[in-house]
Amino acid sequence: MAGGSDGTDAGPHRRSLAGVASRRGFLAGGALLLAAVGCSDGGPSGGGTPAPPRPTGRATLRPATPIPGVGDGVFSLGVASGDPLPDGVILWTRLVAPPSGGTPLPSGDIPVDWQVxxxxxxxxxxxxxxxxxxxxxxxxxxxxxRGLQPGRAYFYRFRAGTVLSPVGRTRTAPAASAAVSSLSFALASCQDFQNGYWPAYNAIATDNLDLVVHVGDYIYEYDPNSRFPDRRHTAPATPGLNQLRTLDDYRNRYTQYKSDPALQAAHTAAPWVVVWDDHETENGYAGLTDESGDTGDKHQDPAAFARQRAAAYQAYYEHMPIRVGYVPGSPDLRIYRRFTFGDLLTLNMMDTRQYRTPQPGRASQDIGDASLGENNTAGTMSGAEQEAWLIDGLRASSTRWNVIAQQTMMAQLHARIAAGLGDVLTNLDQNDGYVPYRTRLLSAVRDSRARNPVVLSGDIHSAWVNDLRVDFNRPETPVIGTEFVCTSISSGFLMVSDDLVRMNNRLLNPHVRYFRGDRRGYTRVHVTPGEWRAEMRVAETIERRDAPVTTDATWVVEDGRPGAQLA
Structure with a gap:
């Protein structure tokens, strides 16, 4: 099935790859690896991009008319669909000139025909x-x-001049009142182009899924630096900052990522529902505050960073199949939104970057004493308006499963530099940096009585299954839901042995049910009225495009029984 929305018409600073991966994972049992990279009603953010006319009835393409400058290669970034509703979907493409030596596109508007x-x-x-x-x-x-039938597959294509695009497959949502027997989707995040190839997307393309849910880090902003000659990033306008700044910077980076054949295959196989994390703009940013630890030319005041964020948000809009209203040049874009899948599942897509307050302590790499997050009473990851939107939606939900898709790990994740010694440290860029906010949110999830709450997360470049409690320091209290964290598509996780990580989890994080950080991949989910089944999918290697992908473990949540169990 697909998803429906409840109202969306509505130089010195360069980091090594190891350094980049050093903030968002844990070294347990004696050391800390809190690793660093990482990775509606959904109404429009106001005015902006007008909705195109809606088709009525059957139609055919108008006669093909050659357009000077529009030739082979104009659809080399592929096609995509997303944000499915019971009666419609968003179809996306972007026209480009041939990559080298070709005639540039016309400077004005280009008519593009489309067909479903x-x-x-x-x-x-x-x-x-x-x-x-x-x-x-x-x-x-x-x-x-619009005007499509609910709960069925469609095919779509575009034409510019006389050139036809590849054909994509999409699917509408079931009707809101429909009794839905199953839903299959992939959970993905964190695809650092420079770190390797994307066999996970080849697997997703063959999984016959209803949907792909992407929770962020679709691109990375770092300077060219790859061990793979064909995976070096595009050069930004200002090399040495290790970040993008201009609209052309971001557009060029998306053009590079979108050119990958595995990513294109996954987009043509199913509709996507996407939301950003930090790297689509800048690592670790919070609201209009740029990355902690930035100094010199890298650091920007809020007004300057707003200009960078506007470039990043516009490029994101230009390259994603999303139903939002965007005013070109604006640093603001409401992207949180909600989708329903008949009576089976509600999917809440949250944005925990645009509205969050700065990480407490503003430590380099965001690693700090856990007490900073515990005492962050004024902190928020979502902002008050979005938090209220989420809770109101959960209270009103009548579906069997209620999903909160957001960016960084929700569950508590603590570690000590030496086992049993020293202060408890945590990654303050995750929900651990905003403990009062998390406690308030999970309390509201519990009190909403929404059936079978499940949290989906990414960012940490490793796979996790976590029990969720309102108070993680009291393991005797009830489990209120389950969190599934997908590993990365290709972004690196600085690893020690899994045994050491599991030891740390037993000592400090008993709510962690599963962890694996040495493989890249995704999570494949199959949902029925009685069961949530999550397969932790891992690629043999990201050194080859054609590497096989297998299932490492399968976890099941039963309807009405919070907490996951090994299948």
């Missing part, structure tokens, strides 16, 4: 139209197709 059919050969076309690809939005196209 019930079959891959387009014998039964149910909707078609034309939309202008404008240079102000990098010749990207977002078509909000």
């Amino acid at each position: 059919a019930t079959d891959e050969k387009f014998a039964d076309v149910v909707a078609a139209g034309t939309q202008a690809a404008t240079p102000g939005l990098a010749h990207s196209v977002h078509v909000d197709v």
Whole structure:
């Protein structure tokens, strides 16, 4: 099935790869690896991008008309769909000039035809139209197709001039009142292009999924630095900052990532629901505060960082199949939104970057004493408006499963530098940096009586299954839900042995049920009314594009029984 929304028309500073991976994982049993990288009603953020005309009835493409400068390669970034509703989806593509030596695209608007059919050969076309690809939005196209039937698969394609795009497959949501028997989706995050290839996306493309849920770090902002000659990042306008700054910087980086064939295959296989984390803008940013530890030319005041964030948010919009309203040049974009899948599942997509307060202590790499997060009474990751939106939605939900997709690990994750000695340290960029906020949020989840709450997270470049409690320091208290954290598609996790990590978890984090950090991959989920089944999928290696992907472990949550069990 797919998802429906409840209202979305509505130099000296360069880091080594090891250093980048040193903030968002744990070294347990004697050392700390809290590793660093990482990785609606969903209404529009106001005005901005108008919704295209909605098709009615059957339609065919207008006659093909050659356009000077529009030729082979114009669809080399592929096609995608997303934000599915019971009666529609967003269709996306972006026109580009040939990568080298080709004629540039026309400087003005380019008409792009689109078509939706019930079959891959387009014998039964149910909707078609034309939309202008404008240079102000990098010749990207977002078509909000409506008038489709709920709970069924469709095929779509575009045409520019006489050139046809690849064909994509998408799926609408079931009707809101429909009794839904199953839903299958992939949970993915953190795809550092420079760190290796993406066999996980090849696997996702063949999984016959209803949906892909991506919880952030779709691109990385770092300077070119890769052991793979064909995976070096595009050069930014200002090398040496190890971050992107301009709209062209971000556009070029998305162009590079979108050119990957495995990513394109995964996008053409199913609709995606996406939200950003930090690296789509800058590592570790919080609201309008840039990365902690930034000094010199890297550091920006809020006004300067707002300009960078505007460039990042615009490029994100230009490259994602999302149903949002965006005002070009704005540093603000409301991207949190909600989708429903009949009577089976509600998916709340949260944004824990745009509205969060700065990490307490503002320590370099965000590693600090756990008490900083425990005493962060004014801190928030979501902002008050989004927090209220989430809780109101949970209280009103009547679906069997209620999912909160957000960016950084929700569960407590503590460690000591030496076993039993010294202060308890934590990653203050995660929810551990905002403990009063987390306690308030989980208390509200419990009190909402929403059925079967499940949290989905990414960012930490390793796979986890965690019991969720309102107070993690009281393991005798009830489990109120389960968190599944996917490992990264390719981003690195600085690892010690799994045995040492598990030892630390037994001592300080007894709510952790599963951990694996040495493999890249994703989490594949199959949901029925009676069971949530999560498969922790791992690639043999990211050194090869064609590496096999297998299931490392399968965890099950039963309806009405909080907490996961090994299958």
